[in-house]
Structures are given as structure tokens and as C-alpha cells.
Amino acid sequence: MQERTLARNAVDGAILFFIYSQALSWANNNCDNVLNVYCFDPREITAGTYKYDFPKCGIHRLKFLIETVICLKTLLEEKGSNLFVQREIPEIVILNLVQKFKQHYSITIIFHQEVTREETDVEAAIRKVAIEHKVNVKEFWGLTLFHPNDLPYTSPKFFPDVYTTFRTMLETKNIRVRKLIDCSQQLKPLPDNIEILQVPNLSDFGHSVAEIHAKTVFPFSGGETSALNRLQSYVWTKDLVQSYKKTRNSLVNVDHTTKFSAWLSNGSLSPRKIYFEIKRYEKECGINDAGYWIIFEIIWRDFFRFIATKYGNRIFYPSGLSNKKYVWKQDVNLFEKWRTGHTGCPFVDANMREMLLTGWQSNRGRQNVASYLTKDLQLDWQYGAEWFESILIDYDVCSNYGNWIYQAGVGNDPREYRHFNMIKQAFDYDPEGEFVRTWIPELAKLPNDLIHTPWLASSIELKQANVELGVTYPRPIMIVPQWNNRVRSNVNYICFIILG
Ligand SMILES: Cc1cc2nc3c(=O)[nH]c(=O)nc-3n(C[C@H](O)[C@H](O)[C@H](O)COP(=O)(O)OP(=O)(O)OC[C@H]3O[C@@H](n4cnc5c(N)ncnc54)[C@H](O)[C@@H]3O)c2cc1C
Known part of the structure; x- marks a missing residue:
């Protein structure tokens, strides 16, 4: 997640960065003081989506995010550090911190790189602050299972457009997953004179308490502790790795899929952590490739991130990656029926109501409601993508827009025209x-x-x-x-x- 951190070197100065273990570990090893910063950026939370102006961060994801930040703060406190939390855009927060500290310390700003426009704009603004104030910047890549530098492509433009080509390459070339970084040690203290504020709550953003819906299949809270508990429970306590392939299309059960996505999306859980836990399970149980299908799915997540790196803003275009011109139908009434689960097709409505009430929808459901919106109703896929952006607990820009253009037939689907039959799907699943x-x-x-x-x-x-x-x-x-x-x-x- 975009947790921004400032660290100070007692000799040389201070560092600002997004917290992931790699950045944290680097700062801890190279500085005497570290200030971790998280910004609730109004552009990510209270603003509207790009075209249709849905609230950018719905209540379920906001609740999950707040829990995540509280958890992060607690974990940092336990390691002798803390989290500087602000409700402000990062470039202003960073600028203020640089101005405050630069008299006494030389500063390095550290963050993890993102790939999509709104996020890279923030990075550019932070780099600008750094240049103007002559402070250093250090950037890390840390969001994918496979590091882009370990892939055999000299430039993102050579990245394959078809998932199977990508996955087969990983398997045949035996591309390794980089080792995990241990961040268990005591952290360096904060710089002096920094006032640590409380993490805001839902009412600070104008929401009342979001109850977890009794029927949700995602009854989890945000944060690394809860993520690691789920990983432990999924892999070891409940021994679910082997049954994943059989159950993964299920709509109804908490344990029929991993539910890792929401923690993966905001950086509370590393895909590499999942990978190595599954490998340990396979080794200890003596079952080769027991977790193949879970890793198979996590590779989809990498795939969409690399596709976003390759194509930039095109993943947001109405025509997606295709070279054809598409005119999508705009019909607010029809869209509202889809959005609120009142289409009269029970399978679609059940999925849409589940998502509206809980912020969660299964992968099978997502594929179907996207097909219904774009292939049956022939409505603008961006309507759907922006609604998902607003409402999903596990919203991830690359996975969301990548999957939407795929389902709308303007992305990376090698099949010319994929169209789900709602009734067949309903009776099958x-x-x-x-x-x-x-x-x-x-x-x-x-x-x-x-x-x-x-x-x-x-x-x-x-x-x-x-x-x-x-x-x-x-x-x-x-x-x-x-x-x-x-x-x-x-x-x-x-x-x-x-x-x-
Ligand atoms: C239209 C549409 C929109 C989507 N939007 C998002 C989104 O915003 N955020 C998101 O994380 N996923 C998105 N997905 C992918 C997928 O539906 C979810 O990742 C999955 O349902 C999460 O449940 P799980 O963690 O139990 O997955 P599992 O089935 O247990 O899979 C394990 C992990 O693999 C990854 N994964 C699985 N399927 C996909 C996929 N199709 N694409 C990318 N990664 C995948 C996820 O990280 C997931 O946690 C979308 C799919 C569709 C069809």
C-alpha cells in the first residue's frame, strides 16, 4: 500500500518513503532514524471516479484501509517506531517534512514504484519536491511475485500480450521468485519533534460505522496481522491448498478461495510470502505442485500489472488495447438496474447485491456480471470498472482495469468473442x-x-x-x-x- 515513510540518518539526514519491507529494511540499515508516513490522499478517498464520479473509495474498502493503517501503526510501535498519518496529498506532506528537517539533515525520499497514471503523477510530484530541495530519492519495485528485472524482456514493450505466453515463459525459463526480506528487527527511532496523530476513523470521512454483513464471505479485517492469520489458517490449519482447484469457482464459501486479494491489493500481504508458504507446504507434505493453481492465479495479477506498465493509459481507454473504435451504449437507467441488482436475472442480481452490501464478489461472479453488462446490455465497460473501483474491498487498479478490458473484449483475451450464458453459468455454479x-x-x-x-x-x-x-x-x-x-x-x- 502507499504508506509513505520518512527516515532520518543521524549523520546525514532524513528519508521519506512508502513502506514495504524492502524500503523499510533499506532505511533501517542505512539510517539512524526513520519516519514512516501514511497519507490518506483525498484524491484516492473522497474524490469521484474519473468518468462517472462514483465515490472513489467505498465504505467497505475505507474501513479495511483504516484497519490496515491502525495495524501498521501498531506493528511499527512494537518495533520501536511509529507512523506519521496525515489526511493530505503526499506531495504536500512530503514538502512540509522536507522543509522542516532539511536544515538539520540531508534527506532521502524512498518509495515503491507504481505503474498507473494517478500514482505515477504522485511519484513525479514527489521527485520534483526532491529536486527542488536537493534531497535524494530511492525507489523500489515490490508489488509483484516476479521482479521485472528477472524477466527476459529488455523493455516493457516486449512483454507478451497473452497470459499463457507469459506463464509458459516463466515455467520454461524457470524464472525464480526473489527471496523475502526479513524485517523483524527493532526499527530505528523517529526523528525528534514529530507529532504523531491518531489514525482517522470512518466518521472523520463522513461515514457511519460499516457493519460487516452477516452473510459476507469476506469476514476479515485489514492489516498484516489479519493477512498472516488468514495465510496460516488457509495453508496450514485448514489445509485448503490442495482443494483450491476444485473449489475455486465457488460463490458461497469463505474457504473456497484464498481471499488474499484485499491484503495483496493494499500491500499488507506479499505475493512472495504466499509463494514461499505454499512451497514450504508442498515440501513438508511431499506433494509437488499442490499449490500450482493458486500461484497460477497470482501470476494473473503480475500479468495485469506488467500489461499496465506496457500500455499505460490505454487500459483505461474505451477501446482498451484494441485498435478498433468502440461506441459503447450509455444508459443510466439500465446501468442502475445492473448496479443495484435489479435486472431481473437472479444470477446477476445476486452477485451485484452481494457486492453492494459487502464490497466482495467472487471471481466467477465478476466475470459474469461484466459479461452481462458489456455483451448482453452492451453498456460502456467503464461504467462497470468504475463501479468496481468504488465498491470492491480488493480494488487494484491493474487487476480491475485489466480484467474489465479482458471481459469487454478489448483487452488481452486471445479468444475473439467470449460471451457468458448467464443461465448456463447460474445452473453450473x-x-x-x-x-x-x-x-x-x-x-x-x-x-x-x-x-x-x-x-x-x-x-x-x-x-x-x-x-x-x-x-x-x-x-x-x-x-x-x-x-x-x-x-x-x-x-x-x-x-x-x-x-x-
Ligand atoms: C471484472 C473483474 C474485475 C476484477 N477486479 C479485481 C480487483 O480490483 N482487484 C483484484 O485483486 N482482483 C480483481 N479481479 C480478479 C479476481 O476476481 C480476484 O482477484 C479474486 O476474485 C479475489 O479472490 P481470492 O483472493 O479469493 O482469489 P483466489 O481465487 O484465491 O486467487 C488467489 C489470488 O490470485 C489473484 N487473482 C485471481 N484471479 C485473478 C484475476 N483474474 N486477475 C488478477 N489476479 C487474480 C488474486 O490476487 C487472488 O487473491 C477482477 C476480476 C474480474 C473478472
Whole structure:
């Protein structure tokens, strides 16, 4: 995460940086004093998203972030340090700190590099402060499983556009994951005369308390402690590594996927830590490649980050990486039905309601709702991406926009046109309707063969289930002809409509 830190060398001066173990370790080894700085940057929190102006950081992620910062502060305190927390843009905070300390110390600013525009703009602004005030800057790369310098590409422009090419290269060339850096030692103290403030709470950002929804499959809090507990529990206590491949498409269970993404996204958990823990598990249990599929997925995360490095702002363009011109439909009414889970397609609605209420949605759900928005409703994928940006606990700019352009057919999907059949997906991944019943209780009494297609129920069946279409649950805003192949066989029904 972008935790900014200032360290001071007693002989030479002070250092400012983003905290990751690599930066922290460097500062600790090279300086006598270290000041760790975290900025709640209003541009990341209270501002609106780029095109559609959704709140940039929804309440669930903000809560998770605050917990993360509190945890970081506590861990730093336990190691003899602390966290200087500000609600201000980093370049101003850094400037003030440089001005405060530069009379007495020569200063080095340290941060971990990001790749996307808003973040690199911050880095550029900090570099500018450094140049103007003649202080040093030290930058690290630390967000991916594989270090870009270990890849056989002399420039990001040679990075492959297809995931499988990337993964196969890693395997055939046996690219190594760099070792973890031990940061367990006592940290260097803060510089003098620094006032440490409390971490702000939700109400400081105008929110009331965000309750964890009782039905969430992500019941975790933010911070490294909670991340390491989950890793320990997933790998060792519950012994889930081996079952991941079988369960990973599940929609309903906390333990059917790792749930590492939110900690990975804000830097509380290192992908390398996960990798080495899985390797240790494989060695101790004598099962080669037991964690292959988890690492396979984490490589997707690297892939999207390197794609963002290669293509820059193009991952945000309506046409994505494609060279075609796309005109996406803009229809706020339809979008609102999708966003709030009122499309009348229960599988889509259940996923969207889950996300609205908890900030979480499974990977299977995300793929489906993205396909529905862009391929069925043919709405602007940026609507969807920005809504995800706002609401997801695990929002990560590269994974989010990379996956969205992929699903919208303007990214890295080698398949020309991938289009999910909502009804097939619903019956494949929620055959008993458990997931839909969880998030759309008003449909709970429908029998399994109608739970995903209530519009096919007879009036008697609807009455028996206490469902009144258009009243207790919406009629579908669209029915795709192909859905017909997946419904129960005694019904002859075909149409393609948008009522919206
Ligand atoms: C439209 C769309 C938007 C998405 N937005 C985000 C996002 O903002 N942030 C985010 O972290 N993931 C995003 N994903 C990827 C994926 O859905 C989540 O990473 C995953 O659901 C997180 O659950 P988990 O940690 O239990 O994953 P697991 O299935 O346990 O996978 C382990 C780890 O692998 C990585 N991973 C898995 N699938 C993907 C993937 N498709 N792309 C990139 N990394 C992956 C994640 O870091 C994850 O924690 C998105 C996917 C789609 C289809």
C-alpha cells in the first residue's frame, strides 16, 4: 500500500518513503532514524471516479484501509517506531517534512514504484519536491511475485500480450521468485519533534460505522496481522491448498478461495510470502505442485500489472488495447438496474447485491456480471470498472482495469468473442440456487429448476413461492435467446427484449 515513510540518518539526514519491507529494511540499515508516513490522499478517498464520479473509495474498502493503517501503526510501535498519518496529498506532506528537517539533515525520499497514471503523477510530484530541495530519492519495485528485472524482456514493450505466453515463459525459463526480506528487527527511532496523530476513523470521512454483513464471505479485517492469520489458517490449519482447484469457482464459501486479494491489493500481504508458504507446504507434505493453481492465479495479477506498465493509459481507454473504435451504449437507467441488482436475472442480481452490501464478489461472479453488462446490455465497460473501483474491498487498479478490458473484449483475451450464458453459468455454479437464495430472499421459495429463471414459472408456481414478478422481484430487462437452451425442457420460450 502507499504508506509513505520518512527516515532520518543521524549523520546525514532524513528519508521519506512508502513502506514495504524492502524500503523499510533499506532505511533501517542505512539510517539512524526513520519516519514512516501514511497519507490518506483525498484524491484516492473522497474524490469521484474519473468518468462517472462514483465515490472513489467505498465504505467497505475505507474501513479495511483504516484497519490496515491502525495495524501498521501498531506493528511499527512494537518495533520501536511509529507512523506519521496525515489526511493530505503526499506531495504536500512530503514538502512540509522536507522543509522542516532539511536544515538539520540531508534527506532521502524512498518509495515503491507504481505503474498507473494517478500514482505515477504522485511519484513525479514527489521527485520534483526532491529536486527542488536537493534531497535524494530511492525507489523500489515490490508489488509483484516476479521482479521485472528477472524477466527476459529488455523493455516493457516486449512483454507478451497473452497470459499463457507469459506463464509458459516463466515455467520454461524457470524464472525464480526473489527471496523475502526479513524485517523483524527493532526499527530505528523517529526523528525528534514529530507529532504523531491518531489514525482517522470512518466518521472523520463522513461515514457511519460499516457493519460487516452477516452473510459476507469476506469476514476479515485489514492489516498484516489479519493477512498472516488468514495465510496460516488457509495453508496450514485448514489445509485448503490442495482443494483450491476444485473449489475455486465457488460463490458461497469463505474457504473456497484464498481471499488474499484485499491484503495483496493494499500491500499488507506479499505475493512472495504466499509463494514461499505454499512451497514450504508442498515440501513438508511431499506433494509437488499442490499449490500450482493458486500461484497460477497470482501470476494473473503480475500479468495485469506488467500489461499496465506496457500500455499505460490505454487500459483505461474505451477501446482498451484494441485498435478498433468502440461506441459503447450509455444508459443510466439500465446501468442502475445492473448496479443495484435489479435486472431481473437472479444470477446477476445476486452477485451485484452481494457486492453492494459487502464490497466482495467472487471471481466467477465478476466475470459474469461484466459479461452481462458489456455483451448482453452492451453498456460502456467503464461504467462497470468504475463501479468496481468504488465498491470492491480488493480494488487494484491493474487487476480491475485489466480484467474489465479482458471481459469487454478489448483487452488481452486471445479468444475473439467470449460471451457468458448467464443461465448456463447460474445452473453450473449455483445448481441448487443457494447463492441466489442468500442474496435474493424474495425468490427463496422457488424450486431449484426455476430459481434462475423466475419468468418461466407459471402463475401457480409464482403464487406458491410468494413471488409477484414486477412487484416483489423485477421482470427481466433482457432475455438472451441462448438462455433458452438452458431452461427446463417443457417450456417453449424465446425472445430478446430490453425493457428499460
Ligand atoms: C471484472 C473483474 C474485475 C476484477 N477486479 C479485481 C480487483 O480490483 N482487484 C483484484 O485483486 N482482483 C480483481 N479481479 C480478479 C479476481 O476476481 C480476484 O482477484 C479474486 O476474485 C479475489 O479472490 P481470492 O483472493 O479469493 O482469489 P483466489 O481465487 O484465491 O486467487 C488467489 C489470488 O490470485 C489473484 N487473482 C485471481 N484471479 C485473478 C484475476 N483474474 N486477475 C488478477 N489476479 C487474480 C488474486 O490476487 C487472488 O487473491 C477482477 C476480476 C474480474 C473478472
